[in-house]
Amino acid sequence: MVYEGDLFQSMDAEDGPSDTGDGQILAPVDRPPAERVRPTPHRSKLEELLKNSKLPPVDRPRVTEAIARYDVWIHEMASLRDKGEAKVVELTRLLNEYKSFVELDLIWDSPEDFLYRQRGQTKLDNSIIEEFLPWLVDPDILPELQAVDCHAGPAKAFAAVYFSSILNGVSPLAGLQARTKDQDFTLSKRAFIRASFDERFNPSRTETKSVWLAYLAAEVKTNLDKTMFQEASATSHDLKVALPGARYYVICEFLDMTPISTAGTDIDEALILRGKRLPSNKRKEYGSAGNRARRRQEYESFIGSNPIRSDVMLRFVEHLDSLLTHADPDEDDAVQRGFF
Helix, strand or coil, X not given: CCCCCCCCCCCCCCCCCEECCCCCEEEECCCCHHHCCCCCHHHHHXXXXXXXXXXXXXXXXXXXXXXXXXXXXXXXXXXXXXXXXXXXXXXXXXXXXXXXXXXXXXXXXXXXXXXXXXXXXXXXXXXXXXXXXXXXXXXXXXXXXXXXXXXXEEXXXXXEEEECCCCCCCCCCCXXXXXXXXXXXXXXXXXXXXXXXXXXXXXXXXXXXXXXXXXXXXXXXXXXXXXXHXXXXXHHHHHHHHCCCCEEEEXXXXXXXXXXXXXXXXXXXXXXXXXXXXXXXXXXXXXXXXXXXXXXXXXXXXHHHCCCCHHHHHHHHHHHHXXXXXXXXXXXXXXXXXXX
């Protein structure tokens, strides 16, 4: 079955999603995911793979089949009529079905080694999770979204602002610059920053930048190791200095390190979707197509016993919900409340 319909119609400019400035689109959260024009990072990776000159000829029809299977996956998610936790569970079930197809039928069963050995470069694995997460940002799951003005999806999140002008420079501009961090998933609002040496902000002497303020950001990893964790810790610190009220999460499929407490970092929580990564000696045994064919049942059993867990997805939804329902306390009532 291949779904032929156009799920994602273009919206009018005045009420549609906003461009991040580099071609990425963030989807407004007050609409169901199936009605949004939204980022499709995984489909993009499949299309790029099909254009890759290094892709073995035998794998080209198999990638084409994967694109057709992708369309079915999207159609099935868009057709769900469940609500609340039940919808998260069903979305996760469909995610596991599609991901198993990509991992086993597309990558593992290839008679060549290109797809297996280059899976980190092609990013077929973690781009599936990136594409999936905005489907959790759904008014059927989080009714509060209907009253929230923000966008969901990958973004270059605002991290700092600085000025590149010099004291004796000839330019009349202050040299306003914004530093950003690429994030796989965000709940963001667009903000505008203006700077000028002229207190009246004369247009000819004024610079304006638009940035995405990530009130929630998540980094997605297939296998989380210590180096990646440290990088995420540094990124979370930068984002929270820029926006102290932000929340930052690391979401990984498999853990490839000894767990480290997030208490000493600016990471709010690290979420493990599947379990512990296979040891390196076992991975080496899967390096050739012949070995993979002989050990398919063994790997299929590993995949089947380590699916993406709906309870962890539900926990992430709880984090989203707590962010949406959190309200700033009224400092004027602090004395009566006894805390602030």
